Amino acid sequence: xxxxxxLRQALMRDQLFLDYQPQIRAGDGQMIGxxxxxxxxxxSRGTVSPGVFIPIAEETGMIYELGTWVxxxxxxxxxxxxxxxxxxxxxxxxxxxxxxxxxxxxTYIKGILEDTGLEPQYLELEITESMMMDAAVSTGILNELxxxxxxxxxxxxxxxxxxxxxxxxxPIHKLKIDRSFIRDIVVNKNDKAIVATxxxxxxxxxxxxxxxxxxTKEQLDILTDNDCEKIQGYYYSRPLPAVxxxxxxxxxx
Ligand code: G
Ligand code: G
Ligand code: MN
Ligand code: NA
Numbered sequence: 001x002x003x004x005x006x007l008r009q010a011l012m013r014d015q016l017f018l019d020y021q022p023q024i025r026a027g028d029g030q031m032i033g034x035x036x037x038x039x040x041x042x043x044s045r046g047t048v049s050p051g052v053f054i055p056i057a058e059e060t061g062m063i064y065e066l067g068t069w070v071x072x073x074x075x076x077x078x079x080x081x082x083x084x085x086x087x088x089x090x091x092x093x094x095x096x097x098x099x100x101x102x103x104x105x106x107t108y109i110k111g112i113l114e115d116t117g118l119e120p121q122y123l124e125l126e127i128t129e130s131m132m133m134d135a136a137v138s139t140g141i142l143n144e145l146x147x148x149x150x151x152x153x154x155x156x157x158x159x160x161x162x163x164x165x166x167x168x169x170x171p172i173h174k175l176k177i178d179r180s181f182i183r184d185i186v187v188n189k190n191d192k193a194i195v196a197t198x199x200x201x202x203x204x205x206x207x208x209x210x211x212x213x214x215x216t217k218e219q220l221d222i223l224t225d226n227d228c229e230k231i232q233g234y235y236y237s238r239p240l241p242a243v244x245x246x247x248x249x250x251x252x253x
C-alpha cells in the first residue's frame with residue numbers, strides 16, 4: 001500500500017527514468033537497437049527495480065499511466081538521437097498484458113509517435129507469448145500495429161505455455177530467446193539444442209532472432225556459430241542511462 005501511494009507520486013514528481021540496454025550485431029559490434037527499461041529513483045529506497053513496481057502498477061491500474069510515460073519518453077529519446085545524427089536504430093519497449101489489450105491501442109500509440117515525431121518502424125513492442133493465447137484477439141491488435149509500421153518482438157521466447165501455431169498466423173518480426181536458455185548453454189546440451197532450434201525456426205519463418213542474457217565470450221561464440229548475430233546482454237553492456245549510451249556506443253557526432 002505504501003509503495004502504491006508513492007508510485008502514484010513518483011509519476012508526478014519525475015522520479016521515473018529509463019535506462020537503455022544496447023542490442024549489438026556481433027559481426028561488427030555495431031549497436032542496432034536498445035531496449036528501454038524503466039527505473040524508479042525512490043527518495044529514500046534508492047533505485048527500485050521494475051520487477052518490484054511493475055506488478056504493483058499492474059494490480060492498481062497505474063500501468064496505463066506508467067506505460068504511457070515509458071512509451072512517450074522512449075520515443076522522445078530515440079527521436080532526439082536520430083535528429084542529432086545518431087545511428088538510425090530501434091527502441092524496444094516492454095508492454096504489459098493490460099496495455100496490449102487496452103482499447104484503441106494503435107490509435108493511442110500512433111498519437112505518441114506523431115507527438116514525438118518518431119517514425120513507426122523505429123518502435124519495437126516487446127510482448128510475451130501469453131498475450132498470444134487468444135489468437136482471435138491478438139490477431140486483430142497485431143495486424144493493426146504492424147500495418148501502421150510498428151515492429152513486434154516476442155520477449156522471453158520459449159518460456160510460455162502457448163502453442164507454436166500462432167507463429168504462423170500472426171505478424172511477428174522477431175523472437176527474443178529467453179536468457180534462461182543462455183545461462184548454462186556452454187555446459188548444457190539440451191539448452192544448446194533448444195537455442196539452435198529456435199534460431200533455425202526463426203530463419204525458416206523469416207523472422208529476426210536475438211539472444212538475451214549473453215554474459216561471456218563462450219556463450220557468444222555458441223550463438224554466432226549457430227547464426228544468431230543479434231545479441232543483448234552484459235557481455236556487451238548492462239542497461240545504461242541515455243548519456244552513457246551516447247558516450248560508449250555512438251560514433252563521435
Ligand atoms: O531491468 P530489469 O531486469 O530490472 O527488468 C525487470 C523486469 O521488468 C523485466 O521483465 C522487464 O521486462 C520489466 N520491465 C522493465 N521496464 C518495463 C516497462 O517499461 N514496462 C513493462 N511492462 N515491463 C518493464
Ligand atoms: O523480461 P525482459 O527480457 O524484458 O528483461 C530484461 C532484463 O534482463 C533487463 O532489464 C536486464 O536487467 C536483464 N538482463 C539483460 N541482459 C542480461 C544479462 O546478460 N544477464 C542477466 N542476468 N540479466 C540481463
Ligand atoms: Mn524485454
Ligand atoms: Na526477455
